[in-house]
Amino acid sequence: MKVFLLVLLLLGPSVGEQDFMLLAGPLGGHPVAGPFLSSGGAGQQVQQNVFHCEKTLPAELRRHLQYLQSRGVTHFKVPLSWSLLLPAADPKTPQQHVVECYRTLLEQLREAHLKPLVVLHGAGVPSPVGVASGGWQTQSLVSTFQSYAEFAFLAFGDLANAWITFSDVNALVEKRVPPAQRNAVLERVLLAHRAAYSSYHQRFPGKRHSNCLFKNSHKHEPAAEPASFALHQAISDFLSIQLKLDCTTETALEEQLTRLQVIPQRLREQILAAVPPSLCHMLELDQPRDVVKVSSSSSYQKVWEKFSTQSPSERDQFLQDSFPEGFQWSTSSEVFKVEGGWAEHGKGETIWDHFAHNGQAFANQTGDLACDSYNKVVYDAYLLRGLFVDSYQFSISWARIFPSGHRSSLSENGAQYYDRLIDALVSSNVRPVVTLHHWDLPQALQDYGGWINASVIEAFREFADFCFSRYGDRVKTWNTFGSPWVISYAGYGTGEYPPSIQDPIIGSYQVTHNILKSHAEAWHIYNEKYRQKQGGKVGIALNSDWAEPQDPSRPQDVSAAERYLQFMLGWFAHPIFVDGDYPPSLKSQVQLKQQECPQSQPALLPTFTEAEKKRIQGTADFFGLNHYTSRLVNETRGGCIPGPHGVGDFQEDVDHSWPITASDWIRSVPWGLRRLLNFIAAEYTSTTKVPIYITGNGMPTQVSGDVLNDTERVLFLQSYINEALKAVRLDRVYVQSFTVQSLMDGFEGPQGYSERFGLHYVNFEDPNRQRTPKASAYFYSKVIENNGFISQKEKMVLSKHVSQPHTKKLPSLPPSEVPSKSKVVWEKFSRQSKFERNLFHYGTFPEGFKWGVSSSAYQVEGGWNADGKGASVWDIFSHKSGSIKNNDTGDVACDSYHRVEEDLYMLRALKVESYRFSLSWPRIFPNGTKASINQKGVDYYNRLINGLVAFNITPMVTLYHWDLPQVLQDTGGWKNATMINIFNEFCDFCFATFGDRVKFWMTFNEPHVIAWLGYGLGMFPPNVQKPGYAPYQVAHNLIKAHAKVYHTYDEKYRNSQGGLVSISFNAEWVEPKDVDTAREVAAADRALQFQLGWFAHPIFKNGDYPDVMKWMVGNKSELQGLSESRLPTFTNEEKAYIQGTADVFCINAYTSKSIHHVTKRLSPPSYDYDRDLSEAVINDTPSTAIKELRVVPWGLRRLLNWIKEEYGNPDIYITENGVGTDSDTTVDDTQRIFFYKTYINEALKASKLDGVRLRGYTAWSLLDSFEWLNGYSVAFGLHHVDFKHPERPRTPKLSAHYYYDIIRDHGFPLPDEEKLLYAHFDKGFAWSTSTASYQIEGAWRADGKGLSIWDKFAHTPLKVGNDDNGDIACDSYNKIQEDVAALQKLGVTHYRFSISWSRVLPNGTTRNVNEAGLNYYHRLLDALSAANIQPQVTLYHWDLPLALQDLGGWENETIVQRFKEYADFIFSRLGDKVKFWITINEPYNVAQIGHGYGTAAPGISFRPGTLPYIVAHHLLKAHAEAWHVYNDKYRSKQGGVISITINSDWAEPRNPYKQEDIDATRRFLQFYIGWFAHPVFNGDYSEVMKTVIKERSLAAGLPKSRLPEFTPYEIQRIKGTHDYFGFNHYTTVLTFKMDYKKLQHYDADRGAGTVTDPSWPDSGSFWLKVTPRGFRKILNFIKEEYGNPPVYITENGVSERGAVNLNDVHRIHFYENYINQALKGTVLDGVDIRGYTAWTLMDNLEWATGFAERFGLFYVNRSDPSLPRVPKKSVSYYASIIACNGFPDPALGPDPCLTPKPEGTSAPPTTSPTPIQGVNFMGREVSPPDAEVALYVLFSVSVAGVLLVVFVSYGYWKERKKSKRGREQD
Secondary structure, eight states, X not given: OEEEEEEEEEOSTTGGGOXXXXXXXXXXXXXXXXXXXXXXXXXXXXXXXXXXXXXXOOXXXXXXXXXXXHTTOOEEEEEOOHHHHOTTSOTTSOOHHHHHHHHHHHHHHHHTTOEEEXXXXXXXXXXXXXSTTTTTTSTHHHHHHHHHHHHHHHHHGGGOOOEEEESOHHHHHHTTSOGGGHHHHHHHHHHHHHHHHHHHHHHSTTOOOBOOOOOOOSSSSOSSOHHHHHHHHHTOSEEEEEEEEXXXXXXXXXXXXXXXXXXXHHHHHHHHHHSOTTHHHHTTOSSOOXXXXXXXXXXXXXXXXXXXXXXXXXXXXXXXOBOXXXXXXXXXXXXXXXXOOTTGGGOOOBHHHHHHHTTOSGGGOOSSSTTOTTTOHHHHHHHHHHHTOSEEEEEOXXXXXXXXXXXXXXXXXXXXXXXXXXXXXXXXTOEEEEEEESSOOBHHHHTTTGGGSTHHHHHHHHHHHHHHHHHTTTOOEEEEEEOHHHIIIIIHTSOSSTTOOOOTTTHHHHHHHHHHHHHHHHHHHIIIIIHHHHOOXXXXXXXOOXXXXXXXTOHHHHHHHHHHHIIIIIHXXXXXXXXXXXXXXXXXXXXXXXXXXXXXXXXXOOOOOHHHHHHHTTOOSSEEEEOOOEEEEEEOOOTTOOSHHHHHTEEXXXXXXXOBOSSTTOBOOTHHHHHHHHHHIIIIIHHHOOOEEEEEEOOOEESXXXXXXXXXXXXXXXXXXXXXXXXXXXTOOOEEEEEEEOSBOOOOGGGTTSEEOOSEEEOTTSTTOOEEEOHHHHHHHHHHHHTBOOOSSOOOOOOOOOOOOOOOOOOOOOOOOSSOGGGHHHHHHTTOOHHHHHOOOOEEOOTTOEEEEEOOHHHHOOOTTGGGOOOBHHHHHHTSTTSSGGGOOSSSTTOGGGOHHHHHHHHHHHTOSEEEEEOOHHHHSTTSSGGGOOHHHHHHHHHHHHHHHHTTOEEEEEEESSOOBHHHHTTTGGGSTTHHHHHHHHHHHXXXXXXXXXXXXXXXXXXXXXXXXXXXXXXXXXXXXXXXXHHHHHHXXXXXXXXXXXXXXXXXXXHHHOOEEEEEEEOOEEEESOTTSHHHHHHHHHHHIIIIIHHHHIIIIISSOOHHHHHHHHHHHHHTTOSSOSSOOOOHHHHHHHTTOOSSEEEEOOOEEEEEEOOOOOSSOOHHHHTOEEEEOOTTOOOOSSTTOOOOHHHHHHHHHHHHHHTTSOOEEEEEOOOOEETTOOSOOHHHHHHHHHHHHHHHHHHHTSOOOEEEEEEEOSBOOOOGGGTTSEEOOSEEEOTTSTTOOEEEOHHHHHHHHHHHHTEEOOOGGGSOOOOBOOTTOEEEEEOOHHHHOOOTTGGGOOOBHHHHHHTSTTSSGGGOOTTTTTOGGGOHHHHHHHHHHHTOSEEEEEOOHHHHSTTSSTTSOOHHHHHHHHHHHHHHHHTTOEEEEEEESSOOBHHHHTTTGGGSTHHHHHHHHHHHHHHHHHTTTOOEEEEEEOHHIIIIIIIIIOSXXXXXXXXXXXXXXXXXXHHHHHHHHHHHHIIIIIHHHHOOEEXXXXXXXXXXXXXXXXXXXXXXXXXXXXXXXXXXXXXXXHSSOOHHHHHXXXXXXXXXXXXXXXXXXXXXXXXXXXXXXXXXXXXXXXXEEEEEEOOOTTOOSHHHHHTEEEEOOTTSOOOSSTTOOOOHHHHHHHHHHHHHHHTOOOEEEEEOOOOBOSSOOSOOHHXXXXXXXXXXXXXXXXXXXOOOEEEEEEEOSBOOOOGGGTTSSBOOSEEEOTTSTTOOEEEOHHHHHHHHHHHHTBOOOGGGOOOGXXXXXXXXXXOOOSSXXXXXXXXXXXXXXXXXXXXXXXXXXXXXXXXXXXXXXXXXXXXXXXXXXXXXHHHHHO
8 A cells, every 4th residue: 555745844054853744635646644524424525626616615524634643743734826816917906805714724624633735836827928838938027026025925924834835846857848948948937946946945934845856756767967056056945755555564755865966865764754754644645455455356356356347338238138027126215214103003202203203303294194194004005006016115103013112012903904914915926024113113112212212122023923923824925124223323323324323433333233133133023923924034124235346456445445344334234244244344434443542532433243243144034125325435534533534534425427327415326236246145145145136216306397208217217126136147146136215205303305216206285195107107007017028029918718608699589679688677676775776785796806097099009190090080079179078179188199107017916807998089090991000009009909918818809999080980870881891991900900819809889879879969079969860870770780790700700719799889867857767667668779779779689679669760750741760770681690690798888867658749851859758967976077977876787687688688787877076176186086886786686686787897997087068078087097187196085095995805705893793791781762842741831831932943944844843842741651662562672761851940040949840751751661761861862951951051151050949859759760871962063063053952053153162161161060960969869870961972083094084074073972971081172172262263363262162070070970881873985185274163173074984874853864884883982082991872864755654664774783793892893882872762853854854763644643652673673682682693593582472563574565655645645554544434433423414314304204294383
């Protein structure tokens, strides 16, 4: 090893006292002291011109100077730049900023105790003075130099006392001056030196000045004669000599001096004496050692020598090849970067949470939500399927599973998240690769020292053990750590990363020590406990740059590069893969620093025991490598500075020609990967033979600009993957996988979201966090598909045989009757109840059912005139202004013509089995005929079809989807019969070209649309408006064209290709306006025959049109005076040719219509008028973005049944079905999910329940696309397309994930949560039913009862439906025995009823007691006691005495005392008979419905922002006071229990994968159930309520929160005022975030909108959807939230409206499923449920809806003045549940509890009974039984009347006869 040495010897009288200078600074071109150390750790080579003040001084200069001084350096060489100081060579005009720069440098040298050695001149001079020769050929330069020297002495003399006039005379003379002129120039140089010397001593007497005339020329001849030395001695204070010292030999210095013959022997001896013998040691270059020695046998040297001779072109040559079979492709993510959900389900805080919350990341960003992957498992799995990766590498959040870091804190919810993720991967055929720890240590462990504390080893071992045991059955590849070097170096060394500890001396090394031992323990745990049964692999993912010597010619730099690798990679790899200990070079370097720096040791490296080494060695089944970039490394003296650079004596740099990325630390250096892989193979895996897994490689891009078209990443990945390929194929390195970092953009630690590594773009401004593939995702998927890089020639795809059903020609069927026999469909379905019609059916489709998705050429392809494509009729039409909404066109559309890979990506992600697309006729035949074939168009479809076949996706090809070549339209289009043969020619070509791979063909899509919209209405091109003639002509030609094409395939291709040919019809289901009217049914059948039968009847029946069409069109034509029908006729030959020309029945269906018979006009002739019917939308059905297309799912089932009946039950494929949303709906398309859920379920019913031979379902459509007349304003796609972006990015919508789930499950398998549990409730379970006083009692003014707020509300106009009121209600005040009898029939053990406050205390106070009212309750209680039924009494069920309301009611705080007194009174008078009390029923409804919305009494709605909260506040305090009264005065003697009944819906997020909706769900529940439960069980409102309301109130300018506050006393008074949790529950809602802006009311505070799933069964109440599963969930919520209190379900039931039907199957369904969910809650979940109460005993006044909604188990016949209670079928069913105390297992045989008692009712029917239809009797609708009774009564009255008339007449006759006799006698 060599070092450049500058020796300066004093001359003159004091020659015996020569000074020795150890000099730093530039010596020639070589920097002795080496590089600076930058603050960021990245080296920057200091070149000679750094100190020329061309730029500002480096910020790190002070630190560097201090370092030099610490190494024994005494002087620092400062070369001045004459040109910079005096660019004009005039001392009067210096550049002042350059002067200041040099002065600053000199001052910093003084501060560092270094002496400057200032050099006046090197080789250059200012340009005005001279040129190439340096100007020294002219005498004038001598005086100019003197002036310059005097200027320098004046400017800097106060800071320097040692000067060199000329630093390199040899270079000045020999290299710049011709040989003949050198002596003259040398003479002038000496004269200039003399002049400067004299000037200096005149100005600074006694100071030194020198001239370096001599330099070792590295040759053996002397540089000058000895005589010259005498001259130099006369005009110099010291002699400057530059030597090259070789520290590897002891005689190096003496030999160098001997060669300088100009130096006298005496001076040589003095120089040797002056140079310290320890000089080489001081420079740490004294002897060869491991740190600097580069052994010719080292792995690094071998790799370096192998590649160092490569030229750049050789190095970068691209390798066209593929990876070995079985090579694994992967992508990755890290937990804290993507998961979000930072505090979800009890997750513990991590060091990254702590770091970000302290504002240490870019722009104070956090990973709290990140990509929301915690909620988006299905989203991420979708991307992975699209990418086509083999595996997905992700890390597990230690704190999510063990919040405290220890197993004792296990969070099952956290563990389940990874179960869901792993299961999703496995079901997607993606192998999970799990990293146990990627930097996110639980903060709880960090608080105890984190990785510095050795106790973390056992904690990690425990964590790893859990993960192996929990997930190891599915996870077969494990990384213990991901990039642990970052933890040690950046986390505990520099502190740049959390936990932000700066301890590079001890902590950083100790962390590595503990990580290595932790890794080994995890490996051994797996090896000993799990490997044999799980068969997986455990390794570690180490990160490393490649290190390239900065100066390849310097062995020191080569050694430094190897040290760099050992300090980075070897620090971890050497112990694991070599010998269990740290690399020797690392250990010796640390030891050296400890010797060199005894007072400030820069590193303390722990040591392993021999046992530990043995335990660590070999603990990896593979070598995981994370690699991103490379470094240029040079040797430098690190001194005593801590950290790898200081300890390792190296510094890194980059080649600035290397391509940059968004990150300062990543440059694109792909060839470094190949070299690093070779090094790893040689150094670590050559003996162990473990494979190398590339576990991370990628680059970041900026967040700005075109975030999707990331061509930089494409190039990066292409080159890096190719280098890996070279390593595998050319170097035989055993690499088995490649992982791209990362799957998607994420939270990049300190950089936040400012740097993006993802293959998928994530919009972090959008709460949906949708993921959109970038160009790099499509590129990477193509690499994976090809398993590397194949030639540019299109890869050939072998034809795959796709099995199709065996087909034979369809039999000829008789023509349809008028109306057809298929009318049985209406007879079967149209009388279904709404419940029966909409009840969801669980099940799966038959084996072999095909799932697909669709598109059409014009709608998606774009490229309208690309590569020779001809114009279509849609091109011409859309280019005409005003034709399409917003003047949209399909010119670009989705650009699918150029984006085959993008479309294939989406199809793979969906995992569809088929893709239906159409061929663009003008793209293949631009002028419509084969003569114009366009090969590029053919190539496009070949690429698409090959891609589909490669991924096992069946192409379903539509030959014609409306885009006729314009050239053909110009000759008449489909009106011209010549089109039949032209179309056949096109199809023939397509069969021949694509038929080897396409096995499913459709000739036409929706021929009805072509004929009617294109040639009748003229809405679609070709825009012909001839509605009476053209549609029939066109249809005629279409049918014949289809038949000809079918026969062409049948005759020429079927035997060889084995495909299917059909035609895709469209039809809407039609429902007759009145199914009981024959002509309405006939009209509906006629509508179907005119739409569907028009085309299907000829093909599937008898080759001819339906008779009804022929009849109607023929008759209309005759009436119009025509000689023949406007409907063309087929010849017998044509009929025979047409009949049976379809192998399957293809149908497109979207909606249903209501049909009404009308007589339409005769003129003008029209297809529409020929039908004699009118169409209307079906009421009460959801609308869509296209108003005509209402959502009517049940219509699909009926349509499929009609096809079955009409066409002989053919095999049916649904080839289009979907729903349009407006353009504002992008990815969060819940409406589309509801559509697919309900429509596909109806298809399932048709298949499984009705025997329809349904073979496949195709969703419309794959992508948002050009939707014909609507342009891009309506979207049908499963994938959102941004039509404003030139790349047309595709983003999966929520519906895409849902459709994938349906495909995966093959339908709707019965979920476990919906399966009945056969078990029993605990003995003593309380079975009850319930009522409320105002709803049933009636007698509103009887016996002194006072008025209530409901009396007033119901007597106020427009408050109660149908002007109903509770004046009589069910008259229970007078029907105690009837009510008790009903209870006995049910067999209940309890009965819940409420007391009418105003009945017992008419004015609300105890000053006025109504004993008659109180006596009613005594009688009721006595009757219950006699029947052995326990009362459950509600003190307040909404009917506040009006007298109290007049005083402010619940708004007035005095109500608290009034209620307390009322409760006290009731306890005292009734408490001996009542042991179960409820203070208040549903306080939410009192507060919000009554005082917020105002739709219940007292009907207040004008202060929604404050009044509900005030009322609630008083309700809670009133409840607490009542509880305390009972507890203090009555509990001990009465022994009852008391609580409050709280109501709540269950809520689930509308989008379950969206944190925003999840948060809305939590707010919903806290504002609903929590509003009252939280204070009662915890003493105060929830923090959610308090925080939200306060923040919104203050934001609105209010001085304080609108939510009242409890005092500490009130909190204690309210807390715990419960003996049980009384709970009313009915339904579930779906919630989502709703921003009410500045509105101040309860709903705005809650910030949650609600919707319901249309698949949930309806009830008679708009708000009540039957959702049993929500019941169990909210019961569990109560358990978890409130400490599992005893729960009494105090209300639960369902309503109906409309005609009375005692066979209430919907209620039986409700109770069966809801009660069973409660049973699961108690038996399976441990919820402490003590009782169940059905709402309600009998139909009653249902508050503001009056008597229209009926919840009762007993029907109350209000047409009978006696108001009889008539049992519905649900009575016997509920009674059987009560009798059995649950659900006996039918598999065990009949249970005795099901044996009916003599007075009991029969068991519920197993079939749906016929509903009771209302009949009109004397102007009123009553049920038939009631009408029958009334008829008998009327008959009896009539008979009595007749008899009375007879008797009266007889009496009158007798009287007259007597009178007559009297007159006669007279």
